[in-house]
Amino acid sequence: MSSPLPLLRNYVAGEFVASEKTFPNVSPIDGRTLSQVCEATAALVDRAVAAAKSAQEGPWAEFSVSQRADMLMRIADGIERRFEEFVAAEVADTGRPVQQARTLDIARGVHNFRTFAELVRQSGSEFFEMRAADGSDVFSYTVRKPHGVVAIISPWNLPMLLLTWKVAPALACGNSVVIKPSEDSPSSATLLAEVMHEAGLPAGVFNLVHGFGPNSAGEFLTRNPDVDAITFTGESRTGATIMKAAAEGVRDVSFELGGKNAAVVFADCDFDAAVAGVLRSSFTNSGQVCLCSERVYVERPIYERFVAAMKAGAEQLKIGYPDEDGVNMGSLISHKHRDKVLGYFELARSEGANEITGGGVPVFGDERDNGAYVQPTIWTGLSDDARCVREEVFGPVCHIAPFDTEDEVIRRVNDSAYGLATALWTRDLKRAHKVSRRFHVGMVWVNTWFLRDLRTPFGGARLSGLGREGGRHSLDFYSEISTICVNA
Numbered sequence: 337m338s339s340p341l342p343l344l345r346n347y348v349a350g351e352f353v354a355s356e357k358t359f360p361n362v363s364p365i366d367g368r369t370l371s372q373v374c375e376a377t378a379a380l381v382d383r384a385v386a387a388a389k390s391a392q393e394g395p396w397a398e399f400s401v402s403q404r405a406d407m408l409m410r411i412a413d414g415i416e417r418r419f420e421e422f423v424a425a426e427v428a429d430t431g432r433p434v435q436q437a438r439t440l441d442i443a444r445g446v447h448n449f450r451t452f453a454e455l456v457r458q459s460g461s462e463f464f465e466m467r468a469a470d471g472s473d474v475f476s477y478t479v480r481k482p483h484g485v486v487a488i489i490s491p492w493n494l495p496m497l498l499l500t501w502k503v504a505p506a507l508a509c510g511n512s513v514v515i516k517p518s519e520d521s522p523s524s525a526t527l528l529a530e531v532m533h534e535a536g537l538p539a540g541v542f543n544l545v546h547g548f549g550p551n552s553a554g555e556f557l558t559r560n561p562d563v564d565a566i567t568f569t570g571e572s573r574t575g576a577t578i579m580k581a582a583a584e585g586v587r588d589v590s591f592e593l594g595g596k597n598a599a600v601v602f603a604d605c606d607f608d609a610a611v612a613g614v615l616r617s618s619f620t621n622s623g624q625v626c627l628c629s630e631r632v633y634v635e636r637p638i639y640e641r642f643v644a645a646m647k648a649g650a651e652q653l654k655i656g657y658p659d660e661d662g663v664n665m666g667s668l669i670s671h672k673h674r675d676k677v678l679g680y681f682e683l684a685r686s687e688g689a690n691e692i693t694g695g696g697v698p699v700f701g702d703e704r705d706n707g708a709y710v711q712p713t714i715w716t717g718l719s720d721d722a723r724c725v726r727e728e729v730f731g732p733v734c735h736i737a738p739f740d741t742e743d744e745v746i747r748r749v750n751d752s753a754y755g756l757a758t759a760l761w762t763r764d765l766k767r768a769h770k771v772s773r774r775f776h777v778g779m780v781w782v783n784t785w786f787l788r789d790l791r792t793p794f795g796g797a798r799l800s801g802l803g804r805e806g807g808r809h810s811l812d813f814y815s816e817i818s819t820i821c822v823n824a
């Protein structure tokens with residue numbers, strides 16, 4: 337008799353709450369059911385929002401900025417104490433290499449809380465002096481207050497990193513939160529609720545509801561009129577849907593959405609560094625990072641050499657179990673997502689792509705053949721109008737095209753409905769500064785990729801997002817700022 341599967345519960349008003357209706361959490365490594373997840377009903381979502389709202393009138397409202405910062409440090413310590421449990425949870429849900437979960441996902445979870453603890457502790461406010469017409473002195477200053485209840489809806493690609501990237505500043509600014517993690521990655525969010533409970537966060541300040549989007553916990557949450565602000569990370573079309581829901585009641589929104597990012601490689605680059613960098617930016621997390629490069633433009637003199645080096649690099653990637661020595665690529669998140677990515681592999685062939693490497697599914701000859709693995713794939717030869725060069729695949733794939741001039745490559749990079757990130761490889765830093773500011777994107781990395789200073793604004797242009805988070809931009813989004821003017 338097999339032991340019952342773990343049950344991942346909701347967390348509402350300081351208690352773990354099961355639901356009658358559950359859904360399976362399926363391993364993308366081998367297709368096994370890992371746990372059953374409690375799907376929150378509309379009534380339970382309403383209870384979570386009500387608990388968050390009343391927590392605004394409770395002990396949490398008495399916390400000073402420094403006490404809130406101390407609480408965030410306790411939460412960071414709590415995650416660190418259970419670090420390996422978080423790693424195991426993230427790896428089980430997503431199939432990613434253990435090493436990545438350790439050094440990126442969970443490490444950033446701890447770092448996010450510590451960063452916003454210090455940012456809020458050091459954050460001052462603004463003060464202005466002026467003289468009125470009657471000669472009296474006028475002092476104006478600002479105060480930051482919480483919005484109240486913040487809904488946080490997060491995706492499955494970097495579950496812990498992206499959830500804590502929002503929870504930390506929201507709590508730092510004194511809000512209560514109701515989080516709705518992706519149905520495809522429920523485990524680390526559930527562990528985070530346990531850490532919040534252990535840290536002694538007052539009941540109702542942090543709430544977790546599991547479920548899906550439309551006609552499930554996600555939609556119930558965004559339509560609840562007592563939600564004061566919504567921060568969402570996910571697909572652009574989902575963002576548009578949520579924006580409509582947020583518009584009823586005119587709530588603040590912050591969106592981190594899709595991308596079709598470019599890497600631009602000039603002939604004067606450090607060639608080996610550029611190859612290693614573009615392999616990282618194309619295949620990290622099996623290409624399931626919103627910042628990944630799915631479009632690569634290479635200056636013509638080094639184009640053939642670069643394609644050959646990328647092919648060799650992609651074919652050296654070790655795809656396998658998360659804990660295998662030297663593994664650098666795991667599965668995709670789900671069979672459903674793998675079918676989407678394989679659909680683009682098929683579409684590329686019909687659009688006339690040269691398939692330099694990959695384009696299919698690795699055969700392991702074991703239980704992993706029941707998982708959601710695909711081969712790292714490189715295309716060339718497609719036109720800029722091809723769907724595979726314009727639409728986000730969100731898998732381990734890139735298209736490499738040659739270019740001849742700066743103006744040409746800038747025009748082609750900007751010819752996109754998205755505007756999230758660009759990675760630029762050149763030794764000529766004068767050119768780097770000049771070219772970087774001409775890309776219509778939220779972020780440009782020069783001779784690196786996904787290197788993050790959390791004090792900087794993060795976000796996208798066009799379909800890639802709305803607003804900026806990071807550093808004081810997060811404190812601004814998660815606060816209601818009042819100006820107080822005193823006629824002395």
Ligand SMILES: NC(=O)c1ccc[n+]([C@@H]2O[C@H](COP(=O)([O-])OP(=O)(O)OC[C@H]3O[C@@H](n4cnc5c(N)ncnc54)[C@H](O)[C@@H]3O)[C@@H](O)[C@H]2O)c1
Binds near residue numbers: 570595
């Ligand atoms: N810009 C960024 O920083 C960033 C970061 C990570 C992922 N992304 C994007 O996210 C996408 C992949 O993530 P995904 O597949 O989880 O995205 P998704 O939009 O399908 O889902 C994201 C979250 O929204 C919820 N949701 C879906 N429909 C909803 C609705 N109508 N109302 C309320 N909630 C709803 C889902 O349950 C999930 O929790 C990619 O497009 C990627 O580019 C962007």
Ligand SMILES: N/C(=C\C=C\C=O)C(=O)O
Binds near residue numbers: 493627
């Ligand atoms: N928001 C961040 C990363 C987003 C990654 C997208 O998949 C971050 O590094 O803070």
